[in-house]
Amino acid sequence: MNTLSDAAATAVEPATSSCPVSRRAAARVLRTWNIADLRAMAKKRLPRAVFDFFDGAAEDELTLAANRAAFERVRIAPKMLTGVARIDTSTTILGAHSKLPIAVGPTGGIGFGWPFADVGVARAAAAAGIPYTLSTMATASIERIAREAGGRLWFQAYIFRERKMTTDLVERAREFGYEALMVTVDVPVGGKRERDFRNDFAIRFQFTPRNILDFATRPLWVLDILRHGMPLLENVAGLAPEAKSTAEIASSVGQFWDADFDWDGLKAMRERWPGKMLVKGVLRADDAARLAAIGVDAVVVSNHGGRQLDGAVAGLDALPPIVDAVKGRMSVLVDGGVRRGVDAIKAVALGAEAVMLGRATLYGACAGGEAGAARALDILRDELVRAMQLSGVRSISEIGPDLLAR
Numbered sequence: 001m002n003t004l005s006d007a008a009a010t011a012v013e014p015a016t017s018s019c020p021v022s023r024r025a026a027a028r029v030l031r032t033w034n035i036a037d038l039r040a041m042a043k044k045r046l047p048r049a050v051f052d053f054f055d056g057a058a059e060d061e062l063t064l065a066a067n068r069a070a071f072e073r074v075r076i077a078p079k080m081l082t083g084v085a086r087i088d089t090s091t092t093i094l095g096a097h098s099k100l101p102i103a104v105g106p107t108g109g110i111g112f113g114w115p116f117a118d119v120g121v122a123r124a125a126a127a128a129g130i131p132y133t134l135s136t137m138a139t140a141s142i143e144r145i146a147r148e149a150g151g152r153l154w155f156q157a158y159i160f161r162e163r164k165m166t167t168d169l170v171e172r173a174r175e176f177g178y179e180a181l182m183v184t185v186d187v188p189v190g191g192k193r194e195r196d197f198r199n200d201f202a203i204r205f206q207f208t209p210r211n212i213l214d215f216a217t218r219p220l221w222v223l224d225i226l227r228h229g230m231p232l233l234e235n236v237a238g239l240a241p242e243a244k245s246t247a248e249i250a251s252s253v254g255q256f257w258d259a260d261f262d263w264d265g266l267k268a269m270r271e272r273w274p275g276k277m278l279v280k281g282v283l284r285a286d287d288a289a290r291l292a293a294i295g296v297d298a299v300v301v302s303n304h305g306g307r308q309l310d311g312a313v314a315g316l317d318a319l320p321p322i323v324d325a326v327k328g329r330m331s332v333l334v335d336g337g338v339r340r341g342v343d344a345i346k347a348v349a350l351g352a353e354a355v356m357l358g359r360a361t362l363y364g365a366c367a368g369g370e371a372g373a374a375r376a377l378d379i380l381r382d383e384l385v386r387a388m389q390l391s392g393v394r395s396i397s398e399i400g401p402d403l404l405a406r
């Protein structure tokens with residue numbers, strides 16, 4: 001039985017949400033066999049400026065490459081003759097059940113890739129039984145996602161200089177039942193993303209001869225924009241009242257971050273938020289230990305997919321010392337470069353509770369909305385099951401450091 005396409009076929013019912021998927025697009029994503037296929041499909045459909053905004057990273061993109069290289073370096077020493085006909089991929093993430101050791105991380109602005117891609121990704125995560133994180137900079141509001149997606153919802157907060165904006169957003173997330181608050185701490189200022197500069201994406205959006213050609217070669221994408229309108233950063237729509245488009249808000253939003261946010265600010269947020277709190281963007285053991293000491297429930301070991309400090313250590317390489325430093329006092333998640341199901345085994349073997357996805361589900365959503373995001377998750381689930389069988393482990397709890405080749 002081909003578990004991959006059977007499971008995906010059930011996941012592509014037309015969405016009764018604001019993230020539309022035609023039957024043809026849903027059928028097309030079933031012809032993809034890995035995350036790289038979905039990326040290639042997204043690249044074909046999107047204007048270059050939009051694709052590069054998602055795909056690109058800071059400066060020389062060294063950290064982007066390091067994330068993937070770190071996963072590629074780790075090798076498994078598989079166990080034989082363990083009886084692997086039945087595999088259980090379920091686990092506990094942040095104290096609650098998850099069908100996979102995978103959570104979906106926050107990605108802003110993704111409605112540029114597919115109308116209301118956020119809703120599609122959130123619904124796909126709910127269907128897969130894993131947590132989903134809504135970005136402050138999402139193209140769907142806190143309320144819309146709560147209404148249209150369901151499942152385990154986390155809200156990711158950026159810290160605005162106008163602190164009340166952050167507290168208002170956090171209050172809305174609490175009111176609408178979000179289970180956890182994720183505070184991203186690696187963006188005191190924006191990273192230097194040169195692909196965006198070159199494509200005129202990060203400056204006041206304007207049509208140049210190069211842009212027009214770029215957009216003219218992607219008629220399906222243009223049709224979607226004409227049909228559904230320019231995406232809006234719904235959570236922060238009032239942020240730059242003079243801005244006429246989301247691209248303008250996106251390009252100017254960096255000036256709103258609070259580069260002075262520090263440990264005192266974080267402690268105050270911890271005291272105010274009654275639920276679980278994750279801190280994302282941690283790469284040092286001493287920072288992680290300090291977070292455990294102030295009652296933070298989880299760290300996400302992350303370099304923001306290489307989009308912030310180019311030259312920062314890969315997430316997977318930073319993981320073991322952090323796991324050591326917090327010694328069971330808090331959950332540890334890791335992201336950056338997760339593209340295969342086997343990556344989850346490697347991260348769990350190195351001490352993570354789960355991996356978090358960024359571009360993997362984003363490429364899926366850009367290839368085929370909700371059906372594409374569901375396909376990405378289905379591919380990763382199928383690869384994980386097969387890799388567990390081939391590694392000789394029947395459950396996530398059987399994955400430990402002894403599974404790795406020295």
Ligand SMILES: Cc1cc2nc3c(=O)[nH]c(=O)nc-3n(C[C@H](O)[C@H](O)[C@H](O)COP(=O)(O)O)c2cc1C
Nearest residue numbers: 054105106107108135184304305336337338358359
């Ligand atoms: C297009 C894009 C937008 C992102 N937006 C956010 C965001 O709003 N907040 C945040 O904390 N991280 C954001 N991230 C970082 C991701 O949450 C995650 O850390 C990163 O993508 C992981 O690397 P990977 O995509 O290689 O797996 C974004 C990443 C991408 C690619």
